[in-house]
Amino acid sequence: MNPQKAVVVFSGGQDSTTCLIQAIRRYGNDNVEAITFRYGQRHAIELERARRIAQDLGVRQTVLDLSLMQQITHNALMDETAEIQAPAGGVPNTFVDGRNALFLLYAAIYAKSRNARHLITGVCETDFSGYPDCRDIFIKSMNVTLNLAMDYDFQIHTPLMYLTKAQTWALADELGCLDYIREHTHTCYHGVAGGCGECPSCVLRERGLTEYLAGKTA
Secondary structure, X not given: OOOOOEXXXXXXXXXXXXXXXXXXXXXXXXXXXXXXXXXXXXXXXXXXXXXXXXXXXXXXXXXXEOHHHHHOOOOHHHOOOOOOOXXXXXXXXXXXXXXXXXXXXXXXXXXXXXXXXXXXOOOOOOOXXXXXXXXXXXXXXXXXXXXXXXOOOOEEEOOOOOOOHHHHHHHHHHOOOHHHHHHHOOOOOOOOOOOXXXXXXXXXXXXXXXXXXXXXXX
């Protein structure tokens, strides 16, 4: 019987690292690979974090250069001179059009070449910044599209889809990696080691952690 193999879309952040560790527990180190994308993100420190984490966890990592995205779209996540804005009720200007669609497409092409059917991504529509490509309806439609495009039975898994950030921290704790996630992952859009505490990503991360720890000690 052939072992089931998985490819994790891996940024080096809290969510994708939690998903990577969970995948290792489920499929085993030898059957899990990480795929990371360099697309001109201003918080490029996450690429170094991703490299270190993959190496530390003993997982094969492939890094793809998608910096051509800078030629066709503009957003604050790929422009260090732009002020990051998150309007109430609107989508933050850090949203990168088509990013998750491209990530999943390239991850799927790679996965098929490695005889892997499971694609894992840490997107979430419960406690997120309002990005449309983090919604479950998008993931389901992308799953169908990839299966049709390559005549291959991909299964896209989104373990965090309906979890709040506090629940994601709880999952990390259940996996025995809460401190590891806190100390080794990077979330800050500004690329500040340890977090700036002000960008939307930092706010979500810290608010969720505070909520989880408060509930744990209550």
